[in-house]
Amino acid sequence: QVQLQESGPGLVKPSETLSLTCSISGVSISSFYWSWIRQPPGKGLEWIGYVHYSGITNYNPSLKSRVTMSVDTSKSQFSLKLSSVTAADTAVYYCARGNGYNHYWGQGILVTVSS
Amino acid sequence: EIVLTQSPGTLSLSPGERATLSCRASQSVSSSSSLAWYQQKPGQAPRLLIYGASSRATGIPDRFSGSGSGTDFTLTISRLEPEDFAVYYCQHYGSSPSFGQGTKLEIK
Numbered sequence: 484q485v486q487l488q489e490s491g492p493g494l495v496k497p498s499e500t501l502s503l504t505c506s507i508s509g510v511s512i513s514s515f516y517w518s519w520i521r522q523p524p525g526k527g528l529e530w531i532g533y534v535h536y537s538g539i540t541n542y543n544p545s546l547k548s549r550v551t552m553s554v555d556t557s558k559s560q561f562s563l564k565l566s567s568v569t570a571a572d573t574a575v576y577y578c579a580r581g582n583g584y585n586h587y588w589g590q591g592i593l594v595t596v597s598s
Numbered sequence: 599e600i601v602l603t604q605s606p607g608t609l610s611l612s613p614g615e616r617a618t619l620s621c622r623a624s625q626s627v628s629s630s631s632s633l634a635w636y637q638q639k640p641g642q643a644p645r646l647l648i649y650g651a652s653s654r655a656t657g658i659p660d661r662f663s664g665s666g667s668g669t670d671f672t673l674t675i676s677r678l679e680p681e682d683f684a685v686y687y688c689q690h691y692g693s694s695p696s697f698g699q700g701t702k703l704e705i706k
Contacts, residue, residue, distance in 0.1 A: 527687065527697060527698070527700045528687055528700075530696060530697065543694070584632075584634035584646055584649040584650075586655060586656075588644060
C-alpha cells in the first residue's frame with residue numbers, strides 16, 4: 484500500500500526558506516517521479532514541480548527561481564525548499580507520486596508564512 | 599503554459615441527476631490526451647478520477663466518465679450520489695503541468 488506523509492514546520496517567517504519532507508512507504512522511491520502541489524486556503528491547486536532520484540527536476544516557471552527539490556533514497560524521502568517566502572506562499576502543501584497524473588497523495592500540511 | 603478554464607464555477611444539482619463539467623484548454627493538449635480529473639472534498643487531498651482524458655483510475659465507479667480531446671474535455675457523472683458533491687479539478691500533465699480553477703458541485 485503506497486503511503487506518503489508530509490512533515491516540516493507549520494510556521495515560517497517572511498523572507499525565510501520553507502522546507503518540507505515527504506516520506507514514502509509501500510513503493511521504491513527510485514521507481515517513480517515525485518511531485519509537490521500546493522493549495523492556498525480556499526483556493527485551487529497549483530503545481531510546484533517534480534523530482535526524480537536521478538536528479539531530474541521540473542519546476543513551475545513562476546516559482547522556479549525559488550524552488551529546489553531533491554530525493555534521499557536512503558531514507559525514502561524527497562524534499563521541497565522554497566526560498567524568500569511571503570504571505571502568498573501560505574498554503575496546504577501536498578506531496579504526490581508521479582510526474583503526470585498523481586494517483587497517490589499525502590494528506591497535506593498547512594504552512595503559514597507570518598512573522 | 600497551458601491555461602485550463604473550468605465551467606461552470608458552481609453546479610447545483612440533486613442526487614440522481616446527471617452532471618456535466620467542462621474543462622477548456624488555451625491550446626491543444628498533446629495527442630496523448632494528457633488530461634486528468636480529480637475530486638476534492640473539504641479537508642482531504644484530491645482523489646484521481648480520470649487520466650488520459652477517459653481512463654478511470656483504480657476503484658473509481660463507472661458512473662464517472664471522461665471524454666474530449668484537443669482543447670475541450672468533459673467529466674460526466676451519470677447519476678449523482680450524495681458522496682459526489684465536492685470540488686472537481688482538471689489537470690493538464692504535459693511538460694509544464696497546470697490545474698483548472700475548479701468546479702464546485704453542490705446539492706440543490
